[in-house]
Amino acid sequence: METMSEYESQKRMLEDLQLRLTEAEQKIVDGEKLRKKLHNTILELKGNIRVFCRVRPLLSNESGAVSYPNNGENIGRGVELIHNTQSYSFAFDKVFDHSASQEDVFTEISQLVQSALDGYKVCIFAYGQTGSGKTHTMMGNPEFNDQKGLIPRSLEQIFQTSQCLMSQGWKYKMQASMLEIYNETIRDLLATSRTSIQDGAASKYNIKHDVNGNTQVSDLTIVDVRSINEVSSLLKRAAQSRLTRSSFEIQ
Numbered sequence: 001m002e003t004m005s006e007y008e009s010q011k012r013m014l015e016d017l018q019l020r021l022t023e024a025e026q027k028i029v030d031g032e033k034l035r036k037k038l039h040n041t042i043l044e045l046k047g048n049i050r051v052f053c054r055v056r057p058l059l060s061n062e063s064g065a066v067s068y069p070n071n072g073e074n075i076g077r078g079v080e081l082i083h084n085t086q087s088y089s090f091a092f093d094k095v096f097d098h099s100a101s102q103e104d105v106f107t108e109i110s111q112l113v114q115s116a117l118d119g120y121k122v123c124i125f126a127y128g129q130t131g132s133g134k135t136h137t138m139m140g141n142p143e144f145n146d147q148k149g150l151i152p153r154s155l156e157q158i159f160q161t162s163q164c165l166m167s168q169g170w171k172y173k174m175q176a177s178m179l180e181i182y183n184e185t186i187r188d189l190l191a192t193s194r195t196s197i198q199d200g201a202a203s204k205y206n207i208k209h210d211v212n213g214n215t216q217v218s219d220l221t222i223v224d225v226r227s228i229n230e231v232s233s234l235l236k237r238a239a240q241s242r243l244t245r246s247s248f249e250i251q
């Protein structure tokens, strides 16, 4: 009789623990949903489209006068240029002065990477005249920690976060494709055959928009990626394709 009641009480305790585990798991899922919603609300309040300005240090052969307002509403978001004794003021959502590090810029961007991981569509692009620092900001030098640009840093964040979420039961599948649009022509930077980069075959790529607002480029090489190392080698491959294209055009 005693063994029976002991068995019953153990069974009840087990059922109770299972119930509490299910409730705790549900709380994690609900908490994560709330975090996503709040994160998205914060970004919407900051503005769905934001324009940042990064001022790069002057090169040795350059001269110019750039200053930043140190009072008024444009602190941290204004930049003043002097040209022919005339002063021009500009305002952005945020200005990174010439002393801003790659990490400073990424700190601002990383919230958008989180949004992408939460399932929202995100686009980050660099715009500026030649030599203004687009490649430095976006790619930098991935070999050195402090010089890594936004792309390698974002990829690290994507892999680190997805590892964490996998331990909470989420499943992630990552695929990469890389392209450049040069002179209105799309080039597949991961294509293995050199000809697709160098001859007119590139014209087969078409930009398609579906009813759900997704944009896809037909016939691009898509590669499954499982680690940051795999993506890094793809980035090198893409950079090499761009170099091949540049030297092919110079010839």
Ligand SMILES: Nc1ncnc2c1ncn2[C@@H]1O[C@H](COP(=O)(O)OP(=O)(O)OP(=O)(O)O)[C@@H](O)[C@H]1O
Pocket: 055, 056, 057, 098, 128, 129, 130, 131, 132, 133, 134, 135, 136, 137
């Ligand atoms: N914030 C910065 N700090 C230090 N050096 C920088 C910075 N931004 C750019 N540079 C340097 O300025 C030079 C030009 O930058 P970069 O190649 O990134 O320009 P770009 O806009 O990509 O030019 P292009 O359109 O011609 O490709 C490079 O030598 C780069 O290392």
